[in-house]
Amino acid sequence: MKLKVLIADDSPIVREMLSAQLLELGHDVVGEVSTGRGVLPAYRQHKPGLLILDISFDDIDGLSVLRQVRAGDPNASVLVLSGNDQKKVQEITASLGARHLAKPYSIDTLRDAIQAFFGEDQKLRAAK
Secondary structure (H helix, E strand, O other), X not given: OOXXXXXXXXXXXXXXXXXXHHHHOOOEEEEEXXXXXXXXXXXXXXXXXEEEEEOOXXXXXXXXXXXXXHHHOOOOOEEEEEOOOOHHHHHHHHHOOOXXXXXXXXXXXXXXXXXXXXXXXXXXXXXX
């Protein structure tokens, strides 16, 4: 299954790395956002199958952004990418219906996190 992915991270290096990894896994990166306030308009414009969302932005925190995305699309698939591996962040992320992936991560853990949204019967072609 090829996904349309929106990347939201304030670090250009992380966005570039994620984009390359997602392409390697067979997905389409439909947009990149560098600010928290830019996420919702980009989400509405691109209607991605997956949003990869950092939680640390200069303008607004990513958990607030996640709440806004969920309010507009309760079925959104959101993978929260964070250097903050605290249990509290993971609990909040889960309570908002998203999954958490801690930085640093490998392409294998990224693939596994993406697959977790779609179940074992719908393994992504890129994982094979």
